[in-house]
Amino acid sequence: xxxxxxxxxxxxxxxxxxxxxxxxxxxxxxxxxxxxxxxxxxxxxxxxxxxxxxxxxxxxxxxxxxxxxxxxxxxxxxxxxxxxxxxxxxxxxxxxxxxxxxxxxxxxxxxxxxxxxxxxxxxxxxxxxxxxxxxxxxxxxxxxxxxxxxxxxxxxxxxxxxxxxxxxxxxxxxxxxxxxxxxxxxxxxxxxxxxxxxxxxxxxxxxxxxxxxxxxxxxxxxxxxxxxxxxxxxxxxxxxxxxxxxxxxxxxxxxxxxxxxxxxxxxxxxxxxxxxxxxxxxxxxxxxxxxxxxxxxxxxxxxxxxxxxxxxxxxxxxxxxxxxxxxxxxxxxxxxxxxxxxxxxxxxxxxxxxxxxxxxxxxxxxxxxxxxxxxxxxxxxxxxxxxxxxxxxxxxxxxxxxxxxxxxxxxxxxxxxxxxxxxxxxxxxxxxxxxxxxxxxxxxxxxxxxxxxxxxxxxxxxxxxxxxxxxxxxxxxxxxxxxxxxxxxxxxxxxxxxxxxxxxxxxxxxxxxxxxxxxxxxxxxxxxxxxxxxxxxxxxxxxxxxxxxxxxxxxxxxxxxxxxxxxxxxxxxxxxxxxxxxxxxxxxxxxxxxxxxxxxxxxxxxxxxxxxxxxxxxxxxxxxxxxxxxxxxxxxxxxxxxxxxxxxxxxxxxxxxxxxxxxxxxxxxxxxxxxxxxxxxxxxxxxxxxxxxxxxxxxxxxxxxxxxxxxxxxxxxxxxxxxxxxxxxxxxxxxxxxxxxxxxxxxxxxxxxxxxxxxxxxxxxxxxxxxxxxxxxxxxxxx
Ligand code: MTE
Ligand code: HPA
Ligand code: MOS
Numbered sequence: 001x002x003x004x005x006x007x008x009x010x011x012x013x014x015x016x017x018x019x020x021x022x023x024x025x026x027x028x029x030x031x032x033x034x035x036x037x038x039x040x041x042x043x044x045x046x047x048x049x050x051x052x053x054x055x056x057x058x059x060x061x062x063x064x065x066x067x068x069x070x071x072x073x074x075x076x077x078x079x080x081x082x083x084x085x086x087x088x089x090x091x092x093x094x095x096x097x098x099x100x101x102x103x104x105x106x107x108x109x110x111x112x113x114x115x116x117x118x119x120x121x122x123x124x125x126x127x128x129x130x131x132x133x134x135x136x137x138x139x140x141x142x143x144x145x146x147x148x149x150x151x152x153x154x155x156x157x158x159x160x161x162x163x164x165x166x167x168x169x170x171x172x173x174x175x176x177x178x179x180x181x182x183x184x185x186x187x188x189x190x191x192x193x194x195x196x197x198x199x200x201x202x203x204x205x206x207x208x209x210x211x212x213x214x215x216x217x218x219x220x221x222x223x224x225x226x227x228x229x230x231x232x233x234x235x236x237x238x239x240x241x242x243x244x245x246x247x248x249x250x251x252x253x254x255x256x257x258x259x260x261x262x263x264x265x266x267x268x269x270x271x272x273x274x275x276x277x278x279x280x281x282x283x284x285x286x287x288x289x290x291x292x293x294x295x296x297x298x299x300x301x302x303x304x305x306x307x308x309x310x311x312x313x314x315x316x317x318x319x320x321x322x323x324x325x326x327x328x329x330x331x332x333x334x335x336x337x338x339x340x341x342x343x344x345x346x347x348x349x350x351x352x353x354x355x356x357x358x359x360x361x362x363x364x365x366x367x368x369x370x371x372x373x374x375x376x377x378x379x380x381x382x383x384x385x386x387x388x389x390x391x392x393x394x395x396x397x398x399x400x401x402x403x404x405x406x407x408x409x410x411x412x413x414x415x416x417x418x419x420x421x422x423x424x425x426x427x428x429x430x431x432x433x434x435x436x437x438x439x440x441x442x443x444x445x446x447x448x449x450x451x452x453x454x455x456x457x458x459x460x461x462x463x464x465x466x467x468x469x470x471x472x473x474x475x476x477x478x479x480x481x482x483x484x485x486x487x488x489x490x491x492x493x494x495x496x497x498x499x500x501x502x503x504x505x506x507x508x509x510x511x512x513x514x515x516x517x518x519x520x521x522x523x524x525x526x527x528x529x530x531x532x533x534x535x536x537x538x539x540x541x542x543x544x545x546x547x548x549x550x551x552x553x554x555x556x557x558x559x560x561x562x563x564x565x566x567x568x569x570x571x572x573x574x575x576x577x578x579x580x581x582x583x584x585x586x587x588x589x590x591x592x593x594x595x596x597x598x599x600x601x602x603x604x605x606x607x608x609x610x611x612x613x614x615x616x617x618x619x620x621x622x623x624x625x626x627x628x629x630x631x632x633x634x635x636x637x638x639x640x641x642x643x644x645x646x647x648x649x650x651x652x653x654x655x656x657x658x659x660x661x662x663x664x665x666x667x668x669x670x671x672x673x674x675x676x677x678x679x680x681x682x683x684x685x686x687x688x689x690x691x692x693x694x695x696x697x698x699x700x701x702x703x704x705x706x707x708x709x710x711x712x713x714x715x716x717x718x719x720x721x722x723x724x725x726x727x728x729x730x731x732x733x734x735x736x737x738x739x740x741x742x743x744x745x746x747x748x749x750x751x752x753x754x755x756x757x758x759x760x761x762x763x764x765x766x767x768x769x770x771x772x773x774x775x776x777x778x779x780x781x782x783x
Contacts, residue, residue: 014495014502015717018652022488022507023235023481034237035191035207036268044193045074045114047257047267048121050128051277052103052110055139055680056346057132059101059110066127067113072120075260076128078111083259084223088252090213090245094151094312095349097221097252103132104311105348106680107276109249114257114265137346139680141285141306144343151309151344152317157324157608159398160335165300169291173375176288177367178754179360181308182281182353182668183684185692186482188237190278191268192251194218194258201228202255207236208247209480210520215512217248218255229255234509239482240664241352244520245314246278275685280674281353282307282319286364296372296383301333303364306341307357310349316342319350321454321605323357325399325612329365330408330446331387332394346680352522354664354727358449363669363755366445366731374742374750380735381421381444385412388446399603401611405712407644408446412620416444418705419622419640428624432743437629440637441740445732446620449725450613452598453523454605459598459614461529462515465494465537467545467590471577473498473505478518479530480510484723485653486526492649493531493716497538498545499562500576515593524617524721527649529596531716537594544590548583549574600713615713617720619643621662621729623699623736629744632763634737636666638701641729646711646720658704658726665730667693669755670737741765745773 026032052059064076079086079100089095099108110130115121138149166172192206202222208214211231219226231251236243250267258265269277284307291300305323309316320340327338369387373380389395389403396402416422421444428440453459463477475494481487491505498504512518519529545567546560553560555569566573574582583590603610621641627634641662645654671691675683684690710718734757741751744766753765767777 014492015649016647017492017650019488019492019502019650021485021653022491033234034188035193035205038193038205041195041264043263045116045257045261045263045265046118046121047112047114047254047265048118048125049109049112049253049267050125051273052099052106052108054103054132054134055106056135056137057103058135059099059103059130060133061129061131062110063129064111066129067124070120070124070127072116073113073124074116074263075114075257076111077256077260082221082256084221086221088217088221088248089312090248090314091317092313095249095314097249097256105346107348107682109277112253112257114261137680139345139347139676141283141308141343144345145306145341149344150342151313152342154342155320155324155340155608156337157398158337162300162302162335162337165335166289166291166302169299170293171375172289172291173371174289175367175371177286177364179284179286179363180756181283181350181674182672183275183674183690184240184242184280184353186236186238186240186242189269189271189274190243190247190250192247192254193264193266194251194254195264196258196262200224202258204229204231204251204255206231206233206247206251207243208233208251209239209243209482209522210245210247211480211510211512212516212518213245213520214248214251218252221252221256222259230511230513232509232511233480236480236482240354241356241522242278244352244522246351272685276682277348279310279314279349279351281668282309282316282350282357282360284323284360286367288364288368290368290372292372295386296376296378297386298331298333300335301368302337303327304339305361305364306343307360308345308347308350309342310345310347312349314349314351316350318454319352319357323361324608325450325454326358326361327365328397329362330389330448331365331369332389333398336398338398347676354661355724356523359665359728362447362728363731366735370735370738371750374747377747379425381416384446399608399610399612401613403616405615407618407709408448408620411618411642411644411707412444412446415620415622415640415642421622424624438626439629439740439743440624440626441736441738441743442622442624443732443735443739444620444622445735446618447725447728448616448618449728451524451528451615451617451721452601452613453519453525454603454612456601456603458519459525459529459601460519461533461596462518463530463533463537463594464514465534465541465592465594467541467580469581469584471504471580474508475505475534476508476514477530477534478510478515479526480521482521484526484657485650486521486530489527489649489653490531490534493535494538497535498542498576500565524723524725526723527719528715528721529598531649532596533594535594535716536596537592540592540594541590544588545579545583548586548588549579552582615711617644617722617725619725619729621732623732625733625736625740627737627740627762629766632759632766634759634762636699636733639699640703641726642705642707643726643729644707644709644720645722646709646715647718648706648708649717649719651706654706654722655704657722658706661724661726662729663693663698665727666733669730669734670757673756673758737762741769745769749773
């Protein structure tokens with residue numbers, strides 16, 4: 001197994017080179033233009049959205065006359081004033097631009113104001129009168145389950161006879177885990193600017209992962225044809241799934257007000273409003289019963305997942321499907337049932353977030369495997385290994401996809417060695433025996449993540465490439481840049497195809513009028529899909545250029561080599577720019593589109609059977625922590641990651657994705673806690689109360705290695721998707737914390753710890769464990 005080094009052997013042309021992000025310098029100098037930095041058009045108006053302050057209520061009165069006559073106001077719009085439709089649900093109906101008589105969560109939009117300044121717009125919005133008649137609200141998963149309140153029907157994925165297998169097994173365990181949600185906390189919040197165009201059209205600048213979806217929804221609310229609306233996005237200041245569907249309401253409000261006033265309108269949500277108004281990662285509960293043998297091999301499993309979807313379906317169907325499809329993680333489950341309840345609550349509609357339900361499914365199975373190990377008094381790593389997918393007979397997922405490219409066993413062996421896991425476990429035991437209050441814990445957890453949209457039709461992409469007569473190249477594709485480095489990767493692919501340096505490739509904003517009907521940039525598949533589409537476009541042009549070069553230089557078109565900025569046949573060559581000029585003179589087209597659809601996919605969503613994923617991306621992590629059992633405070637002492645990026649398109653970018661994904665996952669499972677009060681009001685709506693990781697939270701000793709193994713599937717240059725999978729490496733931090741808590745009882749009992757494992761929860765888990773051991777509570781012990 002080879003590891004990626006930043007050495008020359010990886011640099012074949014432009015692909016596989018560890019190039020910096022194309023905007024890296026501009027990001028740090030401030031020259032990169034985010035939407036709110038764009039030059040403001042003349043007559044620009046600023047929008048403000050008034051949010052509801054009830055979780056569930058009928059709106060008995062909405063009087064906006066005082067808002068409309070407030071200083072500087074150009075327009076006020078409510079649900080009644082839409083030229084088109086009010087519903088902008090991305091998959092199923094249920095999401096409205098403005099609440100229409102019924103409020104379904106605290107923070108839902110009621111109406112919007114456009115004024116000559118943001119202060120005027122805000123002042124006006126609060127002059128309107130809103131009266132409500134309260135309705136009973138369902139806020140939590142437990143309440144929703146008790147009332148049978150669901151946004152979508154419950155799904156069950158079953159194989160074999162799990163209850164019989166559990167009954168037959170020599171040992172049994174059951175348990176429950178609560179898994180918290182997560183705020184995206186993109187640095188650039190939701191924002192859009194709509195500019196009316198001649199002839200009734202609309203140009204919308206939107207910070208969105210899904211320009212085509214925004215285009216269609218803007219057209220729908222305006223009552224226009226999609227062709228009359230253009231959506232453009234140069235870059236996002238982070239998205240993380242939060243701008244897959246939930247950029248649309250912001251863009252729609254801006255477009256509606258622009259249409260109404262005939263003037264450009266910008267809507268940029270305040271951070272607090274952004275956090276209150278937009279959906280988050282779903283929080284989940286997992287309840288399970290497992291039967292296993294004396295070696296810790298799982299014989300039967302019944303798992304019940306439930307998630308808080310909020311008031312509308314949004315993407316909850318696909319997210320909960322992905323949770324079910326990742327409840328195996330790396331483990332073979334022969335007789336299994338996975339039930340998934342999609343709870344409807346009077347809270348914000350939860351949405352895509354890096355991992356898209358996968359992390360929650362994996363948390364469930366990892367808790368189960370850990371509980372088995374603690375029950376047997378064995379190293380959890382041994383139990384994990386015993387349950388890994390294996391040879392024929394142990395290689396079918398519960399949804400019956402064959403796991404035929406499973407690098408996990410070797411990858412885990414390698415990480416166990418390189419991280420000195422066994423030596424450190426022994427060292428930790430010695431430390432813990434000497435240390436009454438400070439306890440250390442360690443855990444190694446694996447990740448197997450399915451790559452492809454589970455909705456098969458979304459796995460497609462398009463690209464457009466032009467070569468100009470000076471040999472410069474214009475590249476456009478349907479993918480969006482959110483900081484993940486997609487644009488540089490696709491530029492590398494095109495440069496490689498045409499044998500020129502990446503500096504010759506002009507990276508351009510994503511826009512719906514150049515490449516139409518695109519999927520959102522999501523499911524980590526941005527470079528897999530758009531890289532292939534762009535290569536196809538570049539290849540078409542290369543073939544045409546090869547014919548010109550052969551005619552000019554002699555030889556056959558197939559013999560022409562494009563490299564080093566030249567086209568060559570044997571020792572004769574022509575500069576790429578001269579060739580472009582020549583081709584133009586010969587009246588050869590220098591523009592081409594490219595299209596790609598992922599092969600081999602099929603999935604029956606009703607039966608939960610098929611091949612929803614083209615391949616799996618894998619990795620593993622070892623985390624070591626130290627907890628203070630008197631306060632619950634902790635520190636992540638060391639982290640070792642080994643992640644499989646296939647034959648990386650750009651190891652520098654991928655390294656950043658692995659590090660960033662891990663730290664974001666660590667935040668989810670440690671400090672990031674969402675809190676709603678009994679009225680359904682989000683209390684944690686600012687960085688003062690919602691704690692994302694800071695520089696100081698990055699592990700002191702952080703060792704990240706990319707595994708360099710060609711993708712078995714013929715993906716773009718045999719690379720693997722990397723955007724989401726590393727987030728789940730952070731599950732090792734959660735289990736290291738649980739291991740440190742377990743040390744309090746000398747690893748005889750399984751700690752009861754929910755996510756996020758905040759210091760408060762760690763302390764409670766320590767005290768609960770002490771109580772079970774019959775030890776005095778801490779305060780008494782200290783006295
Ligand atoms: N990295 C940065 N810097 N910012 C982001 O918003 N989003 C993540 C991941 N990495 C994100 C990121 C998510 S949720 C996805 S699905 C992928 O990037 C999307 O991009 P890709 O498909 O090009 O990997
Ligand atoms: N992943 C991410 N986003 C999505 C998916 C998915 O599988 N399906 C629809 N949107
Ligand atoms: Mo990522 S959650 O698929 O946008």
